[in-house]
Amino acid sequence: MYCDQCQESIHGTGCTARGVCGKDEMTAKLQDALVYASVGLAIAAGRQQGGVPRDAGRRISESLFVTVTNTNFDDVAIVEEIGKTLAMRDQLNALLPSVPEHDASSWTGSTRDEFLQKALTAGVESYDINEDLRSLKSLVLYGLKGLAAYTDHASVLGFEDDEIYAFYARGLEAMVQDLSADELTALVIQTGATAVKAMALLDRANTSTYGNPEITKVNIGVGMKPGILISGHDLRDMEDLLKQTEGTGVDVYTHCEMLPAHYYPAFRKYPHFVGNYGGSWWKQDREFESFNGPILMTTNCIVPVRESYRQRMFTTGMAGYPGLQHISARPEGGSKDFSALVELAQTCQPPVEIETGEITGGFAHNQVLALADKVVDAVKSGAIKRFVVMAGCDGRHASRKYYTGVAEALPEDTVIMTAGCAKYRYNKLQLGDIGGIPRVLDAGQCNDSYSLAVIALKLKEVFGLEDINDLPISFDIAWYEQKAVTVLLALLYLGVKGIRLGPTLPEFLTPNVAAVLVEKFGIKPIGTVGADVEAMMAGA
Ligand code: FSO
Ligand code: SF4
Numbered sequence: 001m002y003c004d005q006c007q008e009s010i011h012g013t014g015c016t017a018r019g020v021c022g023k024d025e026m027t028a029k030l031q032d033a034l035v036y037a038s039v040g041l042a043i044a045a046g047r048q049q050g051g052v053p054r055d056a057g058r059r060i061s062e063s064l065f066v067t068v069t070n071t072n073f074d075d076v077a078i079v080e081e082i083g084k085t086l087a088m089r090d091q092l093n094a095l096l097p098s099v100p101e102h103d104a105s106s107w108t109g110s111t112r113d114e115f116l117q118k119a120l121t122a123g124v125e126s127y128d129i130n131e132d133l134r135s136l137k138s139l140v141l142y143g144l145k146g147l148a149a150y151t152d153h154a155s156v157l158g159f160e161d162d163e164i165y166a167f168y169a170r171g172l173e174a175m176v177q178d179l180s181a182d183e184l185t186a187l188v189i190q191t192g193a194t195a196v197k198a199m200a201l202l203d204r205a206n207t208s209t210y211g212n213p214e215i216t217k218v219n220i221g222v223g224m225k226p227g228i229l230i231s232g233h234d235l236r237d238m239e240d241l242l243k244q245t246e247g248t249g250v251d252v253y254t255h256c257e258m259l260p261a262h263y264y265p266a267f268r269k270y271p272h273f274v275g276n277y278g279g280s281w282w283k284q285d286r287e288f289e290s291f292n293g294p295i296l297m298t299t300n301c302i303v304p305v306r307e308s309y310r311q312r313m314f315t316t317g318m319a320g321y322p323g324l325q326h327i328s329a330r331p332e333g334g335s336k337d338f339s340a341l342v343e344l345a346q347t348c349q350p351p352v353e354i355e356t357g358e359i360t361g362g363f364a365h366n367q368v369l370a371l372a373d374k375v376v377d378a379v380k381s382g383a384i385k386r387f388v389v390m391a392g393c394d395g396r397h398a399s400r401k402y403y404t405g406v407a408e409a410l411p412e413d414t415v416i417m418t419a420g421c422a423k424y425r426y427n428k429l430q431l432g433d434i435g436g437i438p439r440v441l442d443a444g445q446c447n448d449s450y451s452l453a454v455i456a457l458k459l460k461e462v463f464g465l466e467d468i469n470d471l472p473i474s475f476d477i478a479w480y481e482q483k484a485v486t487v488l489l490a491l492l493y494l495g496v497k498g499i500r501l502g503p504t505l506p507e508f509l510t511p512n513v514a515a516v517l518v519e520k521f522g523i524k525p526i527g528t529v530g531a532d533v534e535a536m537m538a539g540a
Helices: 025-046 054-066 075-093 112-119 131-156 162-176 181-210 235-245 256-263 281-291 339-345 365-370 372-381 398-409 421-425 446-462 482-493 511-521 529-537
Strands: 216-219 227-231 251-254 273-276 295-297 313-316 325-327 358-361 386-389 414-418 440-442 473-478 500-502
Touching: 025 054, 025 075, 025 112, 025 162, 054 075, 054 131, 054 162, 075 112, 131 162, 131 181, 131 235, 131 482, 131 511, 162 181, 181 235, 181 446, 181 482, 216 256, 216 273, 227 235, 227 256, 227 281, 227 339, 235 251, 235 256, 235 339, 251 256, 256 273, 256 281, 256 358, 256 421, 325 339, 358 440, 365 372, 365 446, 372 446, 386 446, 386 529, 398 421, 398 473, 398 500, 398 529, 414 446, 421 473, 446 482, 473 482, 473 529
Parallel strands: 227 251, 227 295, 251 273, 295 313, 313 325, 386 414, 386 473, 414 440, 473 500
Antiparallel strands: 216 358
């Protein structure tokens, strides 16, 4: 196997025997075969009269999402996805005058062993012999994987965009084409442009279905009843679960990236939606143990499952893990059936309390813009000197203590804007407020980084500035998996310069490609807390 798609990829070699994430060789290879099957589907879909059919767009979203870090470790499910993807490729090829001339369009297989055989020549390292070109292709592919997660969530809520699906066709076909560095660089920028569209689409899907996030205090303690813990990013699953647990005597808690569900009016109204349990994804093994009740993983991030909670952990959607019960897709126009979790919860002990208190969030664009006058006055009066965007992901590495250190070291006249699970490095610190504006403004999930961009663009307009980089704002982004690559490319497309990226730069960037990003966009690796805080406060 060879995998270098996340920040925890083994430095210098990528993951070659077993992933740090727990992905084994067979799963890694099957995921490679699934991406390759998606390339074949993309080639066929992109050649259809009338553009990429929506079912093909959805299929590509689902297939790529399955291969995002920590989403699906279940070989049986992945084999099934490959089969479905190849079947759709063949259906669409049959509508063309002839099958496109590429192995990705014509290879066949139906068994796990055949897919493993194909993976030997179809992994990311086969996409180009030139490592710089391969690096650019990786940047596009990983950006597309993150995009796929976002378009999957949006489509579940009935929101789709043909232009985004058309870009899947273009971007995936590029994986098997001979393209120059300039052509691939243009594709990287287009991936960023499409990322902005996809995040805007998901924002529309979420807010028009569940209302605009509002300032909310979320309880981090526990109640007396047994609970179900829901994690991941899928809000439609959240809705189904809250409805089906009403009046059952079972409480619902969020974990990690589901925390922002509390900020939505459509979910806040449920009295049995009690709070958030625990912290970020990588601590789940201990927290799932003490939670005592059923756990529902709607998406990534899953870590290797311990025996102590295996029997009460469920997956759904694109998430999967061998041996866990998987809740099947909702029937057309219906809901998923979470009754197995409810019944199990009724036999469980309430969660063990691991902390008490509250965290405040809900500062997505609509809420912040409602406070715009207050924010603008605070900037004009000098009460707020600087905004620091610390969005992105959390991860296992001790080096991520840097983000806690930065939050603590930033002067009291600074405001941290965040989204994604990166926030768990500092969202329980008592950092206070500035004239009623909290010093940590949490917009929501990683995709809600879109909100942070909308807020920045609005501030630029209010202050009459030409360039977003003239605002008193710094970007200190943490990345882990491919959605963060998508968010990063979106920020670059929007013209943000001088982003600090950590805890390390991506392993898949060659020195030459990294140099281009540095030169064109001023991207820099994080340094020490002291030096970075000083530089950010000086606008550097
Ligand atoms: Fe985190 Fe995992 Fe949301 Fe990611 S839980 S790391 S970028 O899946 O998607 O922020
Ligand atoms: Fe390694 Fe990350 Fe790939 Fe897992 S997803 S195998 S940790 S590079």
